[in-house]
Amino acid sequence: MIDDFSSGTYMKTMSSGNDQNVQSGTMLGGTRGTDLTVVSNPLNVVFDFQVGNGFLVADAGSALRDIVELRYGIGAGMVPVDLNSNLAGEDRFRLFFDSNDLNLNLDLTVRSGASSYTHSRVIAGGFANTPFVEDILFTSSGLAGMNWADVDEIRFRFSNTPSGDFAISQIQAVPEPGTILALGAGLAAVLRRRKSQKS
Numbered sequence: 001m002i003d004d005f006s007s008g009t010y011m012k013t014m015s016s017g018n019d020q021n022v023q024s025g026t027m028l029g030g031t032r033g034t035d036l037t038v039v040s041n042p043l044n045v046v047f048d049f050q051v052g053n054g055f056l057v058a059d060a061g062s063a064l065r066d067i068v069e070l071r072y073g074i075g076a077g078m079v080p081v082d083l084n085s086n087l088a089g090e091d092r093f094r095l096f097f098d099s100n101d102l103n104l105n106l107d108l109t110v111r112s113g114a115s116s117y118t119h120s121r122v123i124a125g126g127f128a129n130t131p132f133v134e135d136i137l138f139t140s141s142g143l144a145g146m147n148w149a150d151v152d153e154i155r156f157r158f159s160n161t162p163s164g165d166f167a168i169s170q171i172q173a174v175p176e177p178g179t180i181l182a183l184g185a186g187l188a189a190v191l192r193r194r195k196s197q198k199s
Contacts, residue, residue: 002072002093002154002171003027009052010034015041020078023051028154029083033071040065040162055098057167058158065162070171073111073153080111080153088149090173093136095156101128102164108136110146111153117146125164 007025012034019036038047045061049068058068075081093108102125109118119142123134138148158166 001028002173003032003070004054004170005051005056005168006054008032010050011052012036012049014038014047014049015044022074022076022078028072028085029074029081031072031074031081033069033074033078035067035069035071035078037067038064039067039159055167055169057165058160059165060160060163063162065160067157067159069155069157071153071155073151082152083154085151086149087138087151087173089175090148091138091176092174093138094170094172094174095134095136095168096131096170096172097123097127097134098131098167098169099127099129100132100164100166101125102161104161104164104166105159106134107155107157107159108143109153109155109157110143110151112147112150113152115145115147117143119143125161128165131169 008023008027010021010023012019014036016038021034023032023034024030036049041064043061043063045064047061047064047066048059050057058066060066073081073083100123104123104125106123107118107120109116119136119140
């Protein structure tokens with residue numbers, strides 16, 4: 001689990017500028033850095049950001065354009081602190097969206113030592129209050145060469161279409177479905193063998 005947004009509660013309402021904050025909790029590495037920016041706000045409305053109770057919600061007012069960056073592998077003052085996390089047994093990041101009404105730009109950056117790799121994509125809108133899952137394979141463009149056995153920092157940078165809102169309930173690093181099935185089959189075989197030995 002990278003983050004289930006059940007800890008590190010944070011709320012911010014803003015109509016201009018930038019806000020950086022570090023929250024502590026059960027997320028990967030024990031801290032989450034949030035970097036919020038109001039890029040443009042022609043109608044002087046409010047951007048409302050909330051993390052807590054199992055959700056991250058970014059609610060932009062009409063015509064407002066914002067950037068939400070989540071950073072893992074960060075310490076006080078937004079200073080990088082190496083995660084030294086081994087994700088070699090996984091093959092993708094999985095984002096659980098609860099809502100995304102307009103197209104959302106995502107830049108995922110992962111760092112190992114001095115090397116950083118970035119994958120960019122557009123997450124389709126049209127899913128207001130409709131849950132869906134977005135997978136980012138470790139083999140996606142821009143991530144080739146990443147040392148997944150030594151992940152030091154992970155950044156998710158979301159840039160909305162003006163007025164666009166989104167909500168996420170979890171971010172995970174997970175193995176490919178075939179690996180999960182193989183593990184499940186192996187566990188079932190072990191349980192059958194134990195059961196037959198007891199008989």
